[in-house]
Amino acid sequence: MHKLLFIFLLGLACTSVTRGQTKCDKTVSGKVLDIASNEPLPYVSVRVTETNTGVVTDQQGNFNISGLCEDEIHLEFTYVGYKKVVHHHDFHHDIPTILMAEEQIALEGIVVEGEQVRGGTKTLSPEVFRISELQKFGNADMADLANVISGLSVVNTGQNVQKPTLHGLSGNRILLIQQGIRYEYQSWGDDHAPGIDPGSSSSVEVIKGAGTVKYGPEAMGGVVIFNPEPLGLHQPLKVTTQLSGHSNGKGMGGRISAQQGFDHWSVMLNGSGNIHGDLSTPDYLLTNTGKKVWNVGTGVLYHKANTDIEAFFSHNNQNLGILRGSVTGNLEDLAFAMGASEPLYTSDFSYLINTPRQEVVHDMASVKGTYYQGGHVFDLKYSWQLNQRKEFDIRRGANNELPSIDLRLTTHTLDFNWDHPVWNGLDGESGLSWLYHDNDNQPGTNTIPFLPNYNDSRFGVYAIESKKYGNQTVEMGLRYDVQFTSIRGRQINNNPYYNDLVFQNLTASLGYKLKMNDQLDFNTNLGTSWKSPDVSELYGFGKHGAIIQYGLWRYEDSGESNINTSTILDQTSKPVNNEVGYKWINQLKWTGDRSDWIISGYAHVINNYIFATPRGITTTSRGAFPYFIYRQTNALIAGVDAEMSYMISKDMTITSNASFVYARDTRYQNYFVEIPPLNIHSQLRKNIKGKWLNHHLELDLSYTFQKKFTPGVITPEDILEASANGDQLFETSEEIFDFMSAPTGYFLVDLGWETSWKGYSLSLKAENLMNNTYRVYTDRIRYFAADTGINFIISIKYSL
Structure with missing residues (x-):
């Protein structure tokens, strides 16, 4: 160990820069774009304030300044009719892209210096989307992101609970990163959504390849990165406020952010809130679908010479109503509710949030130190998170006020x-990671905990290297993880049980990039990934929401009419293997003068895929219920993503994206439920520049097809009839089924308008302008109600 440390330090010393004398051989280059149109700005004045020297950008918005002596400089960007931008630049940072805003619009200029979360694969570029494009019409949510990023969708439990889905995988199979750290929550539940406010971020990056090598387990489907607002030095005080209201749900929201940069410090503070009452479809109200959410966040940057220290904190508080008519007492009630013309228990509009509901509080804090030396970049980051989840179901008597899950x-x-400098043509990084979970049930629920208490300790080490060969790039990555899990739970008879588990896996990735010409790139990436069995998949027991489930180690199945749930199994009596995925993704990317397009195709094979499937009927005090058991199978998920952008004129652009996903159980030849259907979305944007005001128009058109390749349908009536006849409908069948056929396809139209003058902007938007009635296949409320109808949004924004 001491020898390895000595070799590492010796290598660092050999590549370090000698400080004895200052060389005037430094060069800074970059690109200047219009923040609204993303078009290059020619003839922008770029000045180095320390030397008062400078250049102007060329026709493509590029600039290059050489012969610089200092390690840190200040760049000043000025252009007639645009707001001045001042940027503090360190030469160990990436090439900057300057986004300048016109004087009449409310947006402020920003600087982007490469990926804010380094380590995205060099052979498969992430898709990046600026949140400001969505925020102009009020608070953005996960569904808004899904409309503009191909391959990204959401699985809903109504409008309030939205889980991102990437290439058909969600929950603990995709990784969310906020403030540069893994976002940890109770991701195992289908109706557990992350408490992330997209509006508090500056941009979203989506990595669609298997991201396990860089980010560790649970990134099987990919990675969604929410980048915070960059903290810039030498920046004047910037304050932005926004108020919005929307007609559907009679809701209102607000947001405020402030940021200022000094010589060595930069600080940021933001806050937001959103409240609405019962939502409505074109035909009826959706009782108990109100929401109350508020967020606060702050960040601090300290910069000195070759060192950056950043600290972030955020707090998210959610009180989410679930449609009252979606909770039924037994199969007879379920059959009646699914056939009703409107949801059961529908009442007059209200802002009250009754049961069923969720209360979720998420706190996150992190501190990161970055040291730059001789082309090396060293990051050390610590984070702490606290996720508190309470679920309130429909219960009898005083228990109705108690959470059923806490x-x-x-x-x-x-x-x-x-991150090391290029050495013998190799460019790459390596790292170590440690994660610790402590998940505990809180007392006072008056019910048997669905999960036992548990602790996880996970250690990982990885390395990624790439090398260029002319117009080709080859990349390889390797990672090893080991996880120790300690279980502490109680059986029905209150006897305790314990278990200690160890999971480990080696993952790898291989990528290739070919720059075919100045416009066309081809990328391919083959990677393995893994996920250990989740505690809920092993030990889940009893009723969660409206479903009764049993984890893999909470039942014995002898093939008879009923299963045995009185014993607790383990790895010896019932082996459960890691999920292991093999994903191959290919991408063709064209970048032209007026058009850009990307086409991606992928195939993902997952061995030992864990999911819940129906097994039988159980009788409770409320009546008969179907119960579900977890089991393992092999899965194939394949699909195509396509994106296109075409500049019709200088002021008009059209963008389109489409996604198709195919998923199948290859062991039992079944299709899975809640896989997103084919969707096509197009947006036409038009900018109108006036003498005093600037206008922006958006027309959004989307068509979602009826889902094909779906499992068979077994209605509640079918289950009741089989039970009455003594037929064991699920005894020997391995078939996946759905309670209802996939809904028909639907067409949606949104129309938006924004006008701005200096620091003020006013926007209006109509969602579902045609007030169509439709149901979403990936929304669990579709069994009981249609989705929301027309919604008018007004937003007023001011930037100081």
């Missing part, structure tokens, strides 16, 4: 990353 998840992470 979980407290505490997470600690520590990550070290080393």
